[in-house]
Amino acid sequence: MNSATREFEFGSTARSHWELDPDLVFLNHGSFGAVPRELQNRALEVRRRIERNPVEEIWRSGAVAIRGVAEEVAHFVGGRPEGTGFVTNATAAVNAFLDSFPLESGDEVLHFDHGYNAVWQTLLMVAKRRGIIPRKVELPLPCPGSGAVVDAIVSACTAKTRLIVLDQITSPTALRFPVAEIVAAAKSLNIEVLVDGAHAPGMLDRPAAEGDPAGWTGNLHKWPCAIRGCAVLCVRSDFVERIKPPVISHHLDESFAAEFDWQGTFDPTPWLLAGEAIRFMDRFGGWELVRNRNHALATRMQEMLCGRFGVDAISPLDGSMLGCMATIPFPDRLQRGEDGPPPEAMQAELLAKHRVEVPVMDFAGRRHLRISCHVYNDVDDYEKLADAMDAMG
Numbered sequence: 001m002n003s004a005t006r007e008f009e010f011g012s013t014a015r016s017h018w019e020l021d022p023d024l025v026f027l028n029h030g031s032f033g034a035v036p037r038e039l040q041n042r043a044l045e046v047r048r049r050i051e052r053n054p055v056e057e058i059w060r061s062g063a064v065a066i067r068g069v070a071e072e073v074a075h076f077v078g079g080r081p082e083g084t085g086f087v088t089n090a091t092a093a094v095n096a097f098l099d100s101f102p103l104e105s106g107d108e109v110l111h112f113d114h115g116y117n118a119v120w121q122t123l124l125m126v127a128k129r130r131g132i133i134p135r136k137v138e139l140p141l142p143c144p145g146s147g148a149v150v151d152a153i154v155s156a157c158t159a160k161t162r163l164i165v166l167d168q169i170t171s172p173t174a175l176r177f178p179v180a181e182i183v184a185a186a187k188s189l190n191i192e193v194l195v196d197g198a199h200a201p202g203m204l205d206r207p208a209a210e211g212d213p214a215g216w217t218g219n220l221h222k223w224p225c226a227i228r229g230c231a232v233l234c235v236r237s238d239f240v241e242r243i244k245p246p247v248i249s250h251h252l253d254e255s256f257a258a259e260f261d262w263q264g265t266f267d268p269t270p271w272l273l274a275g276e277a278i279r280f281m282d283r284f285g286g287w288e289l290v291r292n293r294n295h296a297l298a299t300r301m302q303e304m305l306c307g308r309f310g311v312d313a314i315s316p317l318d319g320s321m322l323g324c325m326a327t328i329p330f331p332d333r334l335q336r337g338e339d340g341p342p343p344e345a346m347q348a349e350l351l352a353k354h355r356v357e358v359p360v361m362d363f364a365g366r367r368h369l370r371i372s373c374h375v376y377n378d379v380d381d382y383e384k385l386a387d388a389m390d391a392m393g
Ligand SMILES: Cc1ncc(COP(=O)(O)O)c(C=O)c1O
Pocket: 030, 031, 089, 090, 091, 092, 115, 116, 118, 119, 167, 169, 170, 171, 196, 198, 199, 219
C-alpha cells in the first residue's frame, strides 16, 4: 500500500483509533505500546471463539494457526521462518537465549551501559549460576555518531569475550546502535551477538536481518501495537537446534518451531493477532511511510525541544542515531542533583499538573526525558510538553 491508498491520517485525528484519554498528551508509546480499539475488539472476538471449544481453538487448530502468524511476523521483522518463535516479551527471549547459549565459567559477556536494566539483571543471574563475567561498556554522552559506538565495543573485547548483548534501540537514551557494523566486527573476533531489538519492530525495516546475528528479539506489543504479551525470538540457522524456548513443553528436540509454538497452556490471543496488528498500520499508507514519518517527527522534535530547553542534544541532530524516539536532557535549571526530587516525582508532576505522560530518568548523572513519536502524535503534543517544562520550577 502507498500514500495514495491511505485510509487513516497521521496526527491528532488518528487518536480516535485508540482508547487514549482525550485530554492526555501521550508521549510514552515506547514503554508498553497502546492497542488500537479495533484490535481490542478482535481480541474479544478471538477469546469468545476460543471459549466455544477451547480444545479445538487452543490445541487442534490453534498451534497450526500460530505457526502461520509466526511466519508472517518473521517476514515483517526479517527473521528466518524456521528460526522464528513467539515469546511473551523481549525479556523472556533474552533469558531463553542466554540459558541455551554455550557459556562457561570465566567467559565474558559485554553489554553497553545504555542497556535495559532487566537484561543486565539477567546477565547477573547467569553470572551467579554459571560463573560468566558480565561487563558494562561505557559510551559517554553526547555520542558523536555510530562510529563511536563501534569503537567503544570493539576496544572493550578481550580474548575471553564470547558474546555481546547489544541494544538496537537503547531504552534510556533512545539511540539507534549500528548493529550490522558491530556484528561484522564481532564476527572477525569470533564473538557472537544477541541483539536486543525490543523497540525495533515497527521502527526499523526488517531489523532482525541487520548483520545476521546469532540471536535477535523484538517486541510486537510496542511499536506494531499488538496485544501485550507478544514478542519474537529469531535465531541464525546454526542456532536453530541449540536455542530453546523459555518453557519446554511436549516437543523437546522435535524442531525450533514445534518447541516454540507450544509452551504449555496459556491465552494464545496476542500471538494469533500479531499479523492483524501489523496489517492495521498498513491503513496509514504502509509501514514504510509510518516509519519514515515517525522518524522525521522524532528528528524534528529532538531539535525543537533541545532549542526550547537550551541544551545540547545527546546525539547528532540529523536523526542518524534515532528511530522514532528521542531522549533530551532537562534544562539546566531543572537539573537538581542528588538533593532534588527523584525522576518519578517529576514524571508524576508532569502528569498531574499538565496531563503529559512522558518518561523521566537519570542517566550519566543528568536528568532526561524521552519522547515517543507514533502515528497519533503531532507537533502540538511536543509544544505542550515544552510549555509544561517551562512551567515547572
Ligand atoms: C531495550 C529494551 N530491552 C528489553 C525491554 C523489555 O521489554 P519487555 O518488558 O517487553 O520484556 C525493553 C522494554 O522497554 C527495552 O526497552
